[in-house]
Amino acid sequence: MLAGLQAAALSDIIHLDIKPQNIVLDSPATIKIIDWGMSQLHQAGKSVSTVMPGGTKWFASPEQLGVTDAAPSSLSDLYGVGALAYWLLTGLAPLRRETDAGTDPPQVHHLRRAGTRPEPVDRYNPLVPECLSRLIEQRKTLRNS
DSSP: OHHHHHHHHHTTEEOOOOSGGGEEEEETTEEEEOOOTTOEEEETTEEOOSSOOOOOTTTSOTTTTTSSSSOOOHHHHHHHHHHHHHHHHHSSOTTSTTSOTTOOHHHHHHHHHTTOOOOOHHHHOTTSOHHHHHHHHOOOOOOOO
16 A cells, blocks of 8 residues: 555655545455545645545545645655554544544544544554554644645
């Protein structure tokens, strides 16, 4: 999956909707990224696409939801990979435990803007090494270029 996102980034394409439903196993050794409908073409760090950034509320990066002033980039897809890893290891998307069942995108936006962080993966799954939990939790501040 990371190799596919790297190839896309090298072609100035960002997917912008990395989530469980968009990752399929074609065979035990082949992972495919599907549904490129929200993807954007970037040139010189700026979108040249007409699709507005968005994404699935639980897996979208802060810049996709307007929580930061940064523009979406290939790092937005990497955020989605971390959210996907969180889901795979805990059974729920990040911030899902911190919200109620009817949470809508503005509420997720508010939680992120307030700095709410999901519980670390290793707290919910003690089989996950702490170093992997820290890697999944890691985030970088993105700046507009």
